[in-house]
Amino acid sequence: MxxxxxxxxxxxxxxxxxxxxxxxxxxxxxxxxxxxxxxxxxxxxxxxxxxxxxxxxxxxxxxxxxxxxxxxxxxxxxxxxxxxLPSDITGVSVYNQETREFEFKPGPIFxxxxxxxxxxxxxxxxxxxxxxxxxxxxxxxxxxxxxxxxxxxxxxxxxxxxxxxxxxxxxxxxxxxxxxxxxxxxxxxxxxxxxxxxxxxxxxxxxxxxxxxxxxxxxxxxxxxVYVAPDVQRYAIDLVTATRRHPELRLGASPRATLQLVKTARAAAALDDRDYVLPDDIRDLALPVLAHRLLVTADAHIARRGPAEILADILRSVPVPAPPVPPWGATR
Known part of the structure; x- marks a missing residue:
């Protein structure tokens, strides 16, 4: 191909x-x-x-x-x-008496x-x-x-x-x-x-x-x-948008979440030896990528409805697009 x-x-x-x-x-x-x-x-x-x-x-x-x-x-x-302390992570500048200048000692973040x-x-x-x-x-x-x-x-x-x-x-x-x-x-x-x-x-x-x-x-x-078709991009956006409008969520997913959902889907496609993303890649990664970013309302908390359950409802309600045909006209 x-x-x-x-x-x-x-x-x-x-x-x-x-x-x-x-x-x-x-x-x-x-x-x-x-x-x-x-x-x-x-x-x-x-x-x-x-x-x-x-x-x-x-x-x-x-x-x-x-x-x-x-x-x-x-x-x-x-x-x-x-x-x-924060400096224990990022590092600290130490004064060198010989050179009479401050030297940066990098922390473990480097x-x-x-x-x-x-x-x-x-x-x-x-x-x-x-x-x-x-x-x-x-x-x-x-x-x-x-x-x-x-x-x-x-x-x-x-x-x-x-x-x-x-x-x-x-x-x-x-x-x-x-x-x-x-x-x-x-x-x-x-x-x-x-x-x-x-x-x-x-x-x-x-x-x-x-x-x-x-x-x-x-x-x-x-x-x-890795190629992401417009319909697949739209599917990711629709899922994230649904979290922002759901009545049981007081905080939905951010635009950063949309970006990371697509980026992880690209990696998942490559690991499957594909150079294009399928809607299933987005769907399979929605829970681990989005759930920890969501905050439920007080009523949902009382009803013991967590982000995972609400996200499962969203995945069932948002239409899944047809698998894309890559622009080179062939699929695996």
Missing amino acids: AAFPGVGNTDVRHVAKTGRLICEAVERVIDGKSDVIRLAVTVLLSEGHILIEDVPGVGKTMLAKALAKAIDCTVRRIQFTPDL ANIVVGDEINRASPKTQSALLESMEERQATVDGHTYRLATPFMVIATQNPIEMEGTYPLPEAQRDRFAVRLSMGYPSPGAEQQMLDAHASRNPLEELEPVTDAGEVARAIETVRS
Whole structure:
């Protein structure tokens, strides 16, 4: 088939291969969570950030570490605590007595992959130190702006906000995360495999990188060029617009959510070895991309209607367009 101008079949095939290698590497550490792992790789290739929210002990930090280790790039880990300061994340200028000048000492944000463990244990002031970096890929310290590495990804974990000693993430912070995913408890079979695998060794220590930052950066460039038909774009807009008009939601999804929904759909298509997006790509990613951005009304909360249930109703009500015919006149 003829490829869309700017996207070669070989390029998309390479993205699919790279994504498969990363998924297989992480699956050697995390048992029985192939869907969660694929979603994490999708976000990586769409230049997004991940918020992993679940109860303690289900492998949130392990997933973040395994994904980071599968890529041969710079990785920094931040343990968020109540006494953590913004400068502990972005860096600080230190006066050098020999040169009589201030020297910038970069913080852990200056890495390809930043693992933020238990982000909701830090104060909102410290949490906000990530806002500029996550959106603009830069950090401003003492009036100077520093560009961050490429690729750049924040993988943050948090326990449910009802637990003691935590601070809920503000809406602006949550909106920076492309997806929120939940690990969930493993199946009995996967849990038994975990007991066998971790009895005498640590699979994370044995994990070897399967790609590097350069390969991931090239894959991201290919994903940016995946074709999205006008009808598919309109479908994404209709879904987001419906969240803004729903009577049970007091806060709908932002325009940033629309952009990230389409970007993750491009990555999902490339991982499936396609150089064009299907409506099903948008539909499948709507829940992880949109749900954490929505705030329900008091009446919906009393009725125990959460964002996931309301979003499911929206997905049923918004018409799904027909699969697009790519402009080159052929489909797979």
